[in-house]
Amino acid sequence: MFEAKRLRINCLRLTPKADETLTNISFYKLAGDQNLAFLLICQLVKKARKQDQQVLCLMPGESEVMSLDKAMWAFEPSSFLPHGTGAESSPIAVSCDAGPGDHHQVLINLHSEIPTWFSRFDRVVEIIYQDSDYEQSKRDSFVFYKERGYPISYHDLTDKFKPQLP
Template sequence: MTHVNFYKLSGDFDAALVLACRLTEKAFQQGLQVLLYTPDEATSRQLDELLWSFKPSAFLPHAVEATPASDIAISHGDDPGEHHGILINLADEAPGWFSRFEKTIEIVYDEQQVIDSKRERFRFYKSRGYPLQYHDLSKPE
């Protein structure tokens, strides 16, 4: 069954994209496949550029659109390809195929519409019995 992790952070959508890059780097270092699902082509292109530049020492080889050879893929389409590892969902809605993945990650940031949407999504996952974890990165440690 898909495990669902929610990450709450302070900041805006740009901060969410940076967190997505950090989570992708961590997963890649662990040998896991990652699919970054975005709402549209413009966001896919923005994330493509950010994966190359968010951290000077990082090297995250990736592809825009999932291919069998890509361990890291960015997609805004309907087909996740052969990816089944980690889904980082940056879109407004959960894709219908999220349950194909071992883990789905939802990022919550400081925009009321997003907070409301993610609360609803949390209830959706919970009502269907998906194991949930919540990580609050907005509070100082």
């Protein structure tokens, strides 16, 4: 019987998930704005796709969906991140309002709220960029996950993640 490998995103590296019962939650803190978050998302998606994982990127609105779509097209001119926007069935989906569809492996949540269906995923990635209201919503998310006993990892990339534009 086919069983999908569960992944753990750890400092931009994907490794097998240790805890098979609960969704693993990873927080990544950046010293930059939403555009830097889009670049981190592209790197995380690329790593996940190398391991044949499906990824759903949940954005707060249509403008962010379009911005991430553009970032994925421009991320590496010599390669392609096969993605779709909206409810399309694609290994990588970028959406602001569609449900999880067929995705269940990696959820990258840039939305300020936690979707009710987050626990169907093996891994949830929460990215924190510099915006006071947004940072507070992610603090609230951290408390939500912690109070419910989800395994949480926190990665401070404020001094480490400074990618150069292609």
